[in-house]
Amino acid sequence: MIAFEYVEPESLEEVLALLEQHGEDAKVLAGGTGLINLMKQRLVQPAYLIGLRQLARSPELAEIRPNGGLTIGALCSHRTIETSALIQHRLPLLATTFRHVASVRIRTAATLGGSLAHADPNQDPPPALLVLDARIRIQSRHGAREIELGDFFVDYYETALEPEELITTVVIPPQPADTGTAFLKFLPQTHDDYATIAVAALVSLDGDTIAQARIALGAAAATPLRARAVETALQGQAPTPQVIHAAAALVAEEVDPLADFRGSVEYKRDMAVVFTQRAIEQAVTHARGASGNV
Amino acid sequence: MKSIQLRVNGQAVERDVADNTLLIDFLRNGLDLTGTKEGCSVGVCGACTVLLDGQPVSSCLTLAVTADGCEVTTIEGLTEGDRLHPLQKAFIDYGGFQCGICTPGQIMSAKALLDENPHPSKDEIQSWMMGNLCRCTGYYKIIESIQAVADGKVST
Numbered sequence: 001m002i003a004f005e006y007v008e009p010e011s012l013e014e015v016l017a018l019l020e021q022h023g024e025d026a027k028v029l030a031g032g033t034g035l036i037n038l039m040k041q042r043l044v045q046p047a048y049l050i051g052l053r054q055l056a057r058s059p060e061l062a063e064i065r066p067n068g069g070l071t072i073g074a075l076c077s078h079r080t081i082e083t084s085a086l087i088q089h090r091l092p093l094l095a096t097t098f099r100h101v102a103s104v105r106i107r108t109a110a111t112l113g114g115s116l117a118h119a120d121p122n123q124d125p126p127p128a129l130l131v132l133d134a135r136i137r138i139q140s141r142h143g144a145r146e147i148e149l150g151d152f153f154v155d156y157y158e159t160a161l162e163p164e165e166l167i168t169t170v171v172i173p174p175q176p177a178d179t180g181t182a183f184l185k186f187l188p189q190t191h192d193d194y195a196t197i198a199v200a201a202l203v204s205l206d207g208d209t210i211a212q213a214r215i216a217l218g219a220a221a222a223t224p225l226r227a228r229a230v231e232t233a234l235q236g237q238a239p240t241p242q243v244i245h246a247a248a249a250l251v252a253e254e255v256d257p258l259a260d261f262r263g264s265v266e267y268k269r270d271m272a273v274v275f276t277q278r279a280i281e282q283a284v285t286h287a288r289g290a291s292g293n294v
Numbered sequence: 295m296k297s298i299q300l301r302v303n304g305q306a307v308e309r310d311v312a313d314n315t316l317l318i319d320f321l322r323n324g325l326d327l328t329g330t331k332e333g334c335s336v337g338v339c340g341a342c343t344v345l346l347d348g349q350p351v352s353s354c355l356t357l358a359v360t361a362d363g364c365e366v367t368t369i370e371g372l373t374e375g376d377r378l379h380p381l382q383k384a385f386i387d388y389g390g391f392q393c394g395i396c397t398p399g400q401i402m403s404a405k406a407l408l409d410e411n412p413h414p415s416k417d418e419i420q421s422w423m424m425g426n427l428c429r430c431t432g433y434y435k436i437i438e439s440i441q442a443v444a445d446g447k448v449s450t
Contacts, residue, residue: 103425
């Protein structure tokens with residue numbers, strides 16, 4: 001393991017001051033499941049490691065709160081989100097999606113903010129958060145800003161986060177009425193692996209017409225992505241098998257997968273079409289029986 | 295270097311550790327608790343699982359300094375004197391214990407499961423134990439061992 005100095009501030013203000021002071025030389029440590037691995041491989045070599053453990057009781061960073069929609073503190077673990085009664089009731093899509101991540105042991109340590117900052121495009125939560133139109137609150141000593149999650153992912157393992165900034169909260173706005181969702185993770189190997197392709201879909205119906213559709217994919221490009229062409233093709237249409245089939249086919253032109261041992265570029269592109277179609281179908285079915293929760 | 299105070303298997307421990315010491319190295323080299331094994335070193339295999347304040351963690355991805363003030367439980371903490379923990383006995387009786395490298399991690403994960411959910415279904419056991427790999431491919435026996443404890447079939 002590389003050498004570094006570990007510091008564990010008592011307050012958010014101290015964390016932000018240290019980030020301002022050390023900039024690129026510092027990294028923040030939450031669950032460690034991503035960062036410690038990168039440090040072991042010497043891909044990241046911070047001189048200062050700022051532990052966030054003392055902020056675990058901060059309401060802003062550690063709680064899940066109803067707020068029109070929901071706000072989720074960046075230090076909430078994947079397991080906390082998966083097992084939260086509030087999330088299971090209000091946003092079952094998120095509970096389901098977080099349950100698909102790695103193993104219980106990793107979900108116990110890995111945090112929401114940590115995983116977003118890690119920005120591996122193969123992760124499961126980003127597509128689900130994208131279809132919920134999630135925004136991220138980011139803070140530095142100079143103030144706070146809020147950006148759309150879609151604008152946060154810049155490139156492979158690269159985000160819009162500046163070195164002196166910290167993710168504090170993820171904001172999920174209220175969702176449209178009569179909405180159904182689905183998250184599908186195509187996983188031909190072991191259950192704790194990353195997906196070959198992952199698709200999240202949100203469909204809201206107005207009678208027999210699709211009022212709004214949001215489709216997002218993971219493991220499909222250098223960043224998680226919204227499939228805008230598919231969404232546009234569904235909007236205002238009746239969700240017939242023909243419409244869904246034709247819309248899903250458009251995803252082939254939107255993805256730009258990276259070949260790895262989970263599949264070739266061609267295979268992932270084909271599977272993106274198949275799983276996009278299935279995710280839309282499931283979301284429509286759920287929307288028809290919608291209970292007001294997504 | 296940092297001074298840390300924690301409880302390990304019920305015993306108070308105070309030590310100086312380097313900032314970059316991993317919990318697994320602190321346990322094995324600092325405290326001679328070599329029951330915990332290191333497998334993949336990237337958090338995937340589960341061999342190094344210990345309980346940190348009752349929750350299962352990969353000790354290969356955890357810094358020792360972040361265990362300051364915590365309660366750590368390792369495989370050595372499960373026996374009471376010479377009496378094996380029911381999970382340890384079940385792994386022997388039901389063949390969940392094979393070459394042994396993955397066993398401490400398997401048992402610590404299983405303990406975390408039964409502490410949270412004393413009577414899990416087979417599906418719940420499989421889902422929970424997914425992050426603990428066994429290269430002897432003894433998964434059926436491991437699940438049977440845990441099920442036997444959950445069903446109250448193991449006395450020690």
